[in-house]
Amino acid sequence: MQHLGTGIGWRPEIADAIAELPGVDWVEVVAENICPGHLPDALRELRARGTTVIPHGVSLGLGGADRPDTGRLTALAERATALDAPLVSEHIAFVRAGGPLTASPRMEAGHLLPVPRTRDALDVLCENVRIAQDALPVPLALENIAALINWPGEELTEARFLTELVERTGVRLLIDVANLHTNHVNRGEDPAVALDGLPLEALAYVHVAGGVERDGVWHDSHAHPVTRPVLDVLAALCARTTPPGVLLERDEDFPGYGELAGELDAIRRVRKEACRAEAA
């Protein structure tokens, strides 16, 4: 798996800070927010400096009931090529429903929603992933999402579901440790158990993000500082494998240079301590 290092989610609001932050090896950009012919200057400058840029899609909805849309796949492929990206990433989620299969109007969720861990959903997801892989010029990595709700009647654990997905498609995994923490608080799923069952040999990189707990529900807001429990899940992951890359995500209430630098340092410290523990 390609080594990526420590990175940060590139957003226009923090472009100036990112240009100055030391030791940013790579960035991720929301694929739908850029136009291949009109890359923002700041992103082009990062590319010129040799910083890897990975497009991160949010609208394919590969966990949805329909086959992925050719136009959306082409758009993602074009972004991968324009950015000379070594891989692209998306989510294990559904983002829309309705349409011809259901005789009801099409609805857009505007957000990533969990796929039921059933045989049906896994079969559909595997076929959708294969269709996407055929349309993309580089490997695809898929992210586990943060969920507020549980589907009733699930047939597979998260680990079993992801392991079969990897075995059947060869897709890589993007593990979001904040999402493992979210599923711990909201669905009672122990992150250590989840990590033990994951096919970590398929790990492409890791996401780290902040959130907030309200009334016993964890909101994966990407608008709050990264908390200790999330870093602890990162440490637990690093104790099991060396992730090729770790990326900090922040999408709202953007902090200044100092806070971002501090969060990146905290991530580097966790990785370094894991290495040291392994050497000892």
Next chain:
Amino acid sequence: MPKRPEPETGPVAPARGGRAAAAPPGGADPTTDAARQRLALAQTALLSALLAGTPDPEGFDRARLRVQSRALTAKRADVVAKVAPELPGILGPAYREAFLGYARHRPMGGGYRQDAMGFAAYLLDRGRPEDPAARRELRRWRRERARRRPASARPLARLVRALRQALLPG
């Protein structure tokens, strides 16, 4: 060093697009059609409960569905305010409540720009906002937005942009 070494003949043998070498060629596989149908019905029932207020599907935690539903609508209101900042500008502090009223039984069918237009139409059809000056401003905004089309839909603009890209160095 990874503590779990990569298996020498593991499932991950990426070719183009990272496909596992053993996977059959992609494209439509009719054997998933029945699974797609069942999944479509389940996901549609959930999404219409979350977005349109239809009855909750069986077996879900109702309180959680409400939390998820509110989170989706709040995010939608935020994104619409971002792509059409004139709307919260015209409506002021009433923006949020008005948007929630609009969104309650109207799932988003297209993109956020279309949603912003739908919201404006919803308000104007109901004679809102009550302040005539604000209503005039909203009508003007809607007219101007309707006239504006995305650049990619205009063949001439697309051609000019393609030429510019082809001619400019780098």
